[in-house]
Amino acid sequence: MNISVKIGNVVLANPVTVASGTFGHSEEMYQAKEVRCLGAIVPKTVTLHAQQGNPPRRMCEVAAGMINAIGIENPGIDAFIATKLPKLKKIGVPLIVSISAHSAEDFVLMAEKLNVADGVAAVELNLSCPNLQKKVLVAQDAEATAAVIRQVKAVTRYPLIAKLSPNVTSIVDIALAAESSGADALSMVNTFAAMAIDVKKRRSKIGNFTGGLSGPAIRPIAVRMVCETAARVKIPIIGMGGITCTNDALEFLIAGATMVAVGTYNFINPRAPLEILEGIRVYMKENKMTDIRELIGSIQR
């Protein structure tokens, strides 16, 4: 059975990964032999300089999900490369490094730093950051998205994955802009802008006032977005949004995603990615499939 997939020129052993920010920073809690089973891992997004993150409370639970506004707390790319990367590399699983910046110049600077680092399989651009010129997120602006991808693509030696925000009118338009400017793959989707209110205090439950909704609550919307986009782009999609079990992951694969990422549910069941990997194998066997490509995009219309 062949379940290997390709992102750019990199071959990954299987289609199961994790969403950034849901797995990294706790390498020691996982056994290397378990993590090595995954297709790839994506540590928490890093930025050019260290960020201390948002004031508490940084998250709250809601029906079938959570809202978070962590604020990309991270040690900065230099410290990441010096201290985190060597440990992650030692696990022996392909590493997709997620980076974010406020300008194309900073994205380029980070991509150049990663070029001389060791142990990176691919780079993911977290484009859900404010575009300082336009007061919207880069990921909400097709031109800004294209500009960042074009400039990073010009310097990076790694396959480039663009992580898209669902908080747009037409995610297909953004996806097409990303593809035509050189993205090798798409990660979709990031969290949905949301808030929850403590009615006793009449205050937002989130210190940052608003945050991003993730978890099973968003899955049907994410599946629809992946399905619509997969029909229009040729590059692979890493599908994510509320995946908790094999069935959820299969929905994304059938919709057209080449890979699936478990995000928020890692917090509830840290073993979910491994269970899903096994579940995909079982499903393929039951359906007499020998290649994952028979499953990807197999939605009947």
Next chain:
Amino acid sequence: MSDILKSYPVVALKQVSPVYFRLAFAAPGLARVVKPGQFIHIKVSEGFEPFFRRPFSVYRAHDGIVEIFFEPVGKGSRLLTSKKRGDTLDVLGPLGKPFTPPAAGIKQIVFIGGGIGAAPFMLFSDRIKVHKAEKLLLYGGRSKAHTFSMTDFKKNGVRVLTATDDGSVGVKGRVSELFKEIRLAPATMIYTCGPRPMMAAVQAFAKVHDLRGEASCEEVMACGLGACLGCSIPTVHGYRTVCHDGPVFGLNELVF
């Protein structure tokens, strides 16, 4: 992960006061390795309601049995009160940084617990039974309903002083009212766990008397593993996660 994520059978659920419960489950491996101050993260329901796991400190751990002590105030802990003998409990743990055991030279150990915050001190006093220091528990509860039998603490050689907000048991007022009841020894170590205002008062008291101490914090948690960075609190070193950098912090590290 396979070491710390397991299902265990429930052995008993006991109501120990009008508001407090103890839940015991059979977990020999966990009982052996869990340290005082560490917590376990329980998935209380099969579905997504509530969505997060719930963190509980360990009250006792011996003879293959682990016990938690809780007050069913939210939808997560309320669900636990319906557990019966033989039900399974999906547990992630032990997690977090434990209390530092008292050094041999410590002459007096003062546990200061508010409500269910006293829970980890039961396990702690079990584990340091042989330590020669004088041991005290200053316990604060809202009312008589928020007090419970202190026999097990006493069996461990811990002298218990109680304060209740309404004066229905012990001294009337906050647990800080009990500070003046204790005669401090030259080498005192404080361990505290409870509501943040209480721990802030303990920090102030320790500062005035130049006492060393540790505090165990509680926050809403998602992962419990230091991955999501959702439970961060301000400390003198910047934001730190309660689940992974804590829950036990140096008393003077906390910023209230």
